Amino acid sequence: MSEDNDIFINLATPDQQVANSSKSLNKLSGGRWKDRRKLRMLMDNRPKTSKRGANDEGMDGTLGRNEKRIKRQEASDHQGNSNKPTAKQIDKTLAQNKKANIPKVDDQIVSSLFTSNREITTAENTNKHDKDAEVIASNAPLATNTFSDLGIQELLLSHLSSKMVIEKPTSIQKLVIPHLSSLKNDNDLFIHAQTGSGKTLGYLLPILSTILNMKTHVDRKSGAFALIIAPTRELASQIYDVATNLTNCCRYLVPCLLIGGERKKSEKARLRKGCNFIVGTPGRVLDHLQNTQAIKEQMGSSLRYVILDEGDKLMELGFEETLRNIFEIVHNIPIDTKTFPKLPSRIIHVLCSATLKENVKQLGSVTLKNYKLISNSQKIGKTNDDSVVAAVPDQLRQNITIVPPKLRLVTLAAILNNITVKHTKDSDGTYRTMVFLSCADSVDFHFEAFSSADSFHRDIVEGAVRILTKGCTTLPCFKEDEDPNVIFYKLHGSLSQQTRSATLRHFASKKDDTKGKHLILFCTDVASRGLDLPHVGTVIELDPPFNVEDHLHRIGRTARAGRTGESILFLMPGEEEGYMDVIKPFHKKGWTLLKFDKDILMPAFSNTNVGRSDMKERKKKDIDLEWDTNATTWHLNVERRILEDSDFKEVASKGYSSHIRAYTTHIAPEKAIFNVKFIHLGHLAKSFGLRERPKTMGIQTSKQQKEIGESKKSKEGNKNKMWRIARMTAKDTASEFNY
C-alpha cells in the first residue's frame, strides 16, 4: 500500500461524504463558529433547532442523537428539498455576517469538536470486567505469614510494625527473604514480580537483618555491605529513602545516595565519612568508582550484595557497558572474608525486573552466576516480542476509552473534573492522579493548559508545581467564589534535578498544603518505573505507552501493596483500537469500556455553565446548559488563549510537534497499530488547542524551499513531508521522549 493510500484511510467518513457533496461547504470560513454551524446545518437541510450529535459516528450510535438527526433528515427529505439553500442564499448569509462585522478568527476554519470524527469500530468489549466477581488483591501482604516466621531480626520486626506499619510479608517477600538470609544459598537471584508487590523491602530487609544478626560491632566505618543500582535518579532516591527509614532503628548504619545532578563534592565527603549501603544511578556510581578512592576503600572487606533494580530498564537505557565497567572494578576488589565471617563468602548479585526480556537475560549472563529465578508464575503473560511480564494486579480496575483525536484534550479535562468532584468535595483525604504523556514538550503544554489559564494560580515549586486559587475556571466544576482544591505538577527529564526532587516531594507529601486536595501530575515515563508515590488513585495514559511493559509499569503506580486503584487508557478510533488485543493477556480481570461522551463528557459538562473567556459577564440568553455546547466553549477558551498568547502558542506547537515525533518511535511490532500515517494530523492539532497544524512541522515557505534547493519536494504533500521529517528525527531523539 502506498503512503498516500495509508494517509487517506482516516479522512473519509460517511457523514463527510454527504457533507462534501456540497462543494461550497468547504468555503465556509470566518465569522463566529455558531454562525458557520447554522449555515452548515442549513446546507445539510437540518432544522435550525437541532443540536449536534454527541458523536456523529460514535460508539454504538451513542445517546441516540445521531439517530434523531437521521430521522429529522429523513422527514425533511420526505418533504422534498424545499429548505435547501440556494447558492444565492448562502452568499446572502455570508454577506450578512460580514456586514454585522463578525470578527474573523485568523481567517481559519474553526471546526466543530463533534463532527467528522472517525468511526469507532469496537462495538463489543471482548475482555469485560466482571463487577460482581470477588477480587483478592494479588500484591497484598499475606494474611497467614509473619516476618518473624521468615527469620527477620527482632529490632527490625518491632521497627517495621511500630514505625512503618508493616506487619505481614507479601508473597514475593515470603519467597525472597529466606533465600537472601541464608548463608547456605549462595546462588544469585532473579526477582520477577508484579508492580507494587514490595520488591524493595524484599531485598533490603534480609540484607539488614543478616547484618544485625551477625552480633558483631558495626558502624558507618565498617564499610559498604550493599551496592544498589537503579535506572533513574527518582527511583534511586526512593530506595535510599526506604533504606534510611529502615536504618532508623539502628542509626549506626548509614545509607548513601550517589546520583547525577547532585553535587559530587558532597557525595565524596559522605563516602569519606563512611556508609553501609550505597544507592545510585549507574553513571554516577561508575564515576566515583573510577575517581573517588574512598568508595573502593568502603567496599574492601564488606561488600557482599550488588542489586540491580529495574534490570530491563537499565538495559533499555543503554547502561550495559557502564554496568560491565562497574562489575569489572567491583569484582577486582579483594574480599576479606575474615572480618565478617557470618556474611556470604562471595558477592551475591540480585536482579529485579518485572520483565523477563532477552536483554534482561543478557544482563543476567553478565552479572548473575548460577542464578535462581524467584517469581510468581501464576501471574504472568507473554508480549509479542516473547518477553515474559508479570500481569496487572488483580484489584486494579482498568478502563479504556476510545476518543477521537480532536476530543482528547476536552475529554481529559472532563476526567480530571469528574475525579475532582468525586474525591475532593466531601473528603479531606488527598487524591493523586498521574497523567502519562509521550514527551516532555507535551507535558509542558498540558501543565500550562490546565494550570495557567489566568492569574488565578500560585507557583509553589517554580514553574513545576502550581496551586489553583479562587476565581480559576479551568475545570467546569470550579466556581469563581470557591477555592479549586487542585494542585498541578509536572515532571520530566528536562527539568533540573532540584525541581524534579522538589516536585515529587510535594506530590508525595501528606502535609496541610496537600490535605483534601486533588493532586494532578503530568509526567513522562520518567515516573513510570518503580516510583512508589502514596495513594495514587488514578493513572491516566493519555498517550499510549511505547511497549506493553511501560503500560504495566505506568498503571502499576496505582493499586500497590493490596490497595485499590484505577487506570484509564486513551486510544484513538481506528487502528489503535487493536491495542486492546495486545494488552489483553495481562488484564486477567478485564476492563470497562467507557464512552467518551456519555460516561465522561456528559457528567462533566452537564448542569454547568462554562463561560466564554472573552466575555466577562454572560447574558442570560447566552446561558446554555447543553453539555456539548459547554464542552465546545471550554475548548474554544483554550484555543482563544493560544491565539492571544504567543508564548503559549509556542508551547502548544512544540508539544504537538514532539508528540508526533514521539509517536513515530513506537516499536516495530506495534507499527500496524501506532502509525503516524493513520492519524488525522489536523484533528490531533486541535487537541493541542491549535486550529491548524504548526507550519514548522511540514510546511516550508517558498523562501525556505529555495534556500535548501528542494524545489522538487514542493510536489510532496504536507502530510508526507511531515511524516518524512518525523521519521528522520525519530531515530536521533527517541530517548528524549520517554524521559
Ligand SMILES: Nc1ncnc2c1ncn2[C@@H]1O[C@H](COP(=O)(O)OP(=O)(O)OP(=O)(O)O)[C@@H](O)[C@H]1O
Ligand atoms: N509487607 C508489606 N506490607 C505492607 N506494605 C508493604 C509491604 N512491603 C512493601 N509495602 C509497601 O508497598 C509499596 C510498594 O513497594 P515497592 O515499591 O517495593 O514495590 P515494587 O515491587 O518495587 O514495585 P515496582 O515494581 O512498581 O517498583 C511501598 O509503599 C511499600 O512500603
